[in-house]
Amino acid sequence: MTEQSTSAVSINGVTKRFGDVVAVDNVNLEIADGEFFAMLGPSGCGKTTTLRMIAGLEFPTEGSLQIFGEEVGTLPPNKRPVNTVFQNYALFPHMNILDNVSFGLRMKGVDKKTASAQANEMIDLVRLGGMEKRRPNQLSGGQQQRVALARALVNKPKVLLLDEPLGALDLKLRQDMQTELKSLQRELGVSFVFVTHDQEEALTMSDRIAVMHDGQLLQVGNPEQLYSQPVNRFVADFIGQTNLIDATVADDEMIVLANGTKVRAPNPHPPGTKVAMSLRPESIMIGDREAVPSESQSTSLSGVISSVVYLGHSVVYTVNVDWMPLEVRVPAVAGVSRYEAGAEIAIWWDRLSDWIVPDEGYRG
Amino acid sequence: MTAVAPDEQSLVATPEFERSNERNKRRSGLLMALPAYVYLVLFFALPLIIVVVYSFATRTRSGGTALSGWNLDSYQKLGEPIVRDILFRSLLLALITTFICLVIAYPFSYYLSTRSPMVRNIMLVFVMIPFWSNFLVRNYAWRVLLGNNGPITRLTEGVGWEESSILFTPTAVVLGLVYGFLPFMILPMYAALERMDWSLIEASRDLGATGVQTFRNITLPLSRPGVIAGSILVFIPSLGAYVTPQILGGAKTTLLGSYIVTQFLTARNWPVGASVSTVLMVVMLGATLMYFRSGGKTL
Ligand SMILES: Nc1ncnc2c1ncn2[C@@H]1O[C@H](COP(=O)(O)OP(=O)(O)OP(=O)(O)O)[C@@H](O)[C@H]1O
Ligand SMILES: [Mg+2]
Numbered sequence: 001m002t003e004q005s006t007s008a009v010s011i012n013g014v015t016k017r018f019g020d021v022v023a024v025d026n027v028n029l030e031i032a033d034g035e036f037f038a039m040l041g042p043s044g045c046g047k048t049t050t051l052r053m054i055a056g057l058e059f060p061t062e063g064s065l066q067i068f069g070e071e072v073g074t075l076p077p078n079k080r081p082v083n084t085v086f087q088n089y090a091l092f093p094h095m096n097i098l099d100n101v102s103f104g105l106r107m108k109g110v111d112k113k114t115a116s117a118q119a120n121e122m123i124d125l126v127r128l129g130g131m132e133k134r135r136p137n138q139l140s141g142g143q144q145q146r147v148a149l150a151r152a153l154v155n156k157p158k159v160l161l162l163d164e165p166l167g168a169l170d171l172k173l174r175q176d177m178q179t180e181l182k183s184l185q186r187e188l189g190v191s192f193v194f195v196t197h198d199q200e201e202a203l204t205m206s207d208r209i210a211v212m213h214d215g216q217l218l219q220v221g222n223p224e225q226l227y228s229q230p231v232n233r234f235v236a237d238f239i240g241q242t243n244l245i246d247a248t249v250a251d252d253e254m255i256v257l258a259n260g261t262k263v264r265a266p267n268p269h270p271p272g273t274k275v276a277m278s279l280r281p282e283s284i285m286i287g288d289r290e291a292v293p294s295e296s297q298s299t300s301l302s303g304v305i306s307s308v309v310y311l312g313h314s315v316v317y318t319v320n321v322d323w324m325p326l327e328v329r330v331p332a333v334a335g336v337s338r339y340e341a342g343a344e345i346a347i348w349w350d351r352l353s354d355w356i357v358p359d360e361g362y363r364g
Numbered sequence: 365m366t367a368v369a370p371d372e373q374s375l376v377a378t379p380e381f382e383r384s385n386e387r388n389k390r391r392s393g394l395l396m397a398l399p400a401y402v403y404l405v406l407f408f409a410l411p412l413i414i415v416v417v418y419s420f421a422t423r424t425r426s427g428g429t430a431l432s433g434w435n436l437d438s439y440q441k442l443g444e445p446i447v448r449d450i451l452f453r454s455l456l457l458a459l460i461t462t463f464i465c466l467v468i469a470y471p472f473s474y475y476l477s478t479r480s481p482m483v484r485n486i487m488l489v490f491v492m493i494p495f496w497s498n499f500l501v502r503n504y505a506w507r508v509l510l511g512n513n514g515p516i517t518r519l520t521e522g523v524g525w526e527e528s529s530i531l532f533t534p535t536a537v538v539l540g541l542v543y544g545f546l547p548f549m550i551l552p553m554y555a556a557l558e559r560m561d562w563s564l565i566e567a568s569r570d571l572g573a574t575g576v577q578t579f580r581n582i583t584l585p586l587s588r589p590g591v592i593a594g595s596i597l598v599f600i601p602s603l604g605a606y607v608t609p610q611i612l613g614g615a616k617t618t619l620l621g622s623y624i625v626t627q628f629l630t631a632r633n634w635p636v637g638a639s640v641s642t643v644l645m646v647v648m649l650g651a652t653l654m655y656f657r658s659g660g661k662t663l
Contacts, residue, residue: 057569076569078573086567092567094585103581104573107571107577
């Protein structure tokens with residue numbers, strides 16, 4: 001973002017405690033206007049609590065929270081320009097779809113006719129036209145999800161908060177809704193803050209992702225940054241699949257692996273630092289021991305194949321390199337024969353495809 | 365090998381099989397419900413029919429009941445001012461009792477359902493503690509409390525209120541009824557509120573509703589089955605109450621319950637007693653139907 005603009009949501013040093021439990025631990029976060037922002041992390045890491053603080057359903061124990069520059073600390077939820085799509089949808093069971101969707105407008109004093117008109121428009125937008133008179137329990141999960149979305153969006157929030165909105169849907173519907181949500185967000189230009197514990201979902205949908213763990217914010221960045229430049233073991237392991245190889249820094253060019261092998265890995269850490277090298281399965285190449293290209297000699301290991309899994313588009317080998325198994329994924333090319341289990345082979349990788357992370361903590 | 369031909373035991377559910385299956389299910393269900401059926405017919409349906417039949421009978425000069433010459437005389441008697449007054453007074457007191465219970469029980473139930481599970485259980489036990497002692501004893505206790513030299517009277521006199529004792533007034537009856545039936549209001553109300561999904565309240569606030577708007581549009585409608593169930597559970601026994609009015613109300617405020625007893629035992633006019641009982645039952649039936657119509661499902 002080049003122009004100087006106020007963030008949609010600005011979280012500064014926010015901590016939330018429930019008694020002894022620190023649910024959110026000193027989080028700093030800026031969410032830009034019009035951005036699709038995902039909060040990703042394992043169960044119990046504090047995603048929902050962060051979202052609820054933005055919504056005003058929970059108040060920070062410490063720190064400051066701003067929405068479009070306005071301090072909202074302990075402002076009640078009905079006074080904030082944000083709306084939430086709840087994890088369980090929380091549709092009002094005693095109202096039909098139209099009344100559910102127009103609820104927010106009615107509460108703000110919009111007259112019935114205008115409210116209904118706008119609600120109908122929104123119901124059409126989420127493709128539920130014709131279902132206005134039904135009760136929530138007469139809808140499928142995916143339809144309920146869309147009602148929840150329409151009910152929130154009809155209020156024209158400046159930020160839409162979504163707490164695992166697709167969690168209850170089956171895979172196919174989930175993928176459809178991902179696309180729909182994304183295009184809806186683009187169309188409306190509203191910031192979406194999207195909580196999920198599904199890293200694939202976060203990667204495919206988001207402009208930027210925040211990875212949380214144990215109440216702490218570990219890393220914020222776009223999907224590519226998170227995938228290729230994780231800041232620590234946890235992020236490397238959580239985003240996508242990876243091989244984490246323990247090592248010690250020898251100098252700024254070389255690291256020493258567990259069995260004493262030295263491999264080339266430029267890194268900024270002082271000699272002797274414990275690190276882990278992250279190697280994505282698809283960035284490792286496999287071949288006969290003589291076939292290692294000369295420029296990759298310093299980034300290769302020899303090993304024995306212990307299992308072969310054919311996945312149609314690719315083949316996944318498990319390669320035992322002396323002290324640990326590594327996963328290697330290569331494209332399946334028709335007609336090219338594959339290695340069998342037990343074959344003695346070499347693996348190597350491009351000098352730029354490894355990534356060194358500090359070893360401290362977060363052992364997934 | 366037995367002689368059963370292989371196609372005799374069908375592997376799929378043929379229509380005959382379905383029918384006999386259904387029949388068996390019905391039979392076993394009936395068998396299990398039989399004790400309850402017998403009990404209901406013997407002690408509920410039969411007496412009910414007898415009461416209704418008697419309400420059309422004639423009182424003989426000697427105070428007996430002649431089961432001949434069916435007529436509506438006893439119902440006509442209900443139109444007489446004395447009986448009508450009793451009917452309306454009973455209705456009024458039952459309504460007031462229900463209303464007071466409602467006003468006390470709702471905030472309490474709401475409060476209760478927002479507490480932690482342990483606090484809830486403790487408080488529910490407190491709500492039910494009065495049931496542990498005899499209803500009659502509790503009513504006499506109120507008589508002592510409200511009596512001329514009772515602590516409450518002394519207290520009110522000490523504060524300087526003119527009226528000395530409320531014992532033997534309709535106020536005392538309502539007080540006793542509210543005291544006796546309040547748990548019947550609290551329990552279903554609490555059950556309804558406790559069952560409510562509290563994230564709906566958050567959703568409502570999130571959509572811009574104030575606390576008051578949320579209460580009116582979400583909390584109240586969702587707890588309505590409990591409100592109606594509680595109201596009926598208080599209204600019906602209040603309407604037919606006998607013990608409390610008898611002990612706390614004295615002779616001046618005759619209510620339906622006492623009137624019916626008098627007709628049966630003192631005046632020996634069984635047809636009138638039976639007809640008042642029948643009317644009372646119709647009113648109660650109406651109230652119950654109203655409850656089911658208004659969307660409540662479980663009492
Ligand atoms: N009201 C509360 N009282 C006490 N502890 C709470 C409360 N709400 C959350 N916590 C705790 O705070 C931590 C973070 O909870 P939170 O709901 O934010 O996790 P989450 O990341 O949303 O997890 P999930 O993916 O399972 O939904 C958890 O340890 C949880 O037990
Ligand atoms: Mg959560």
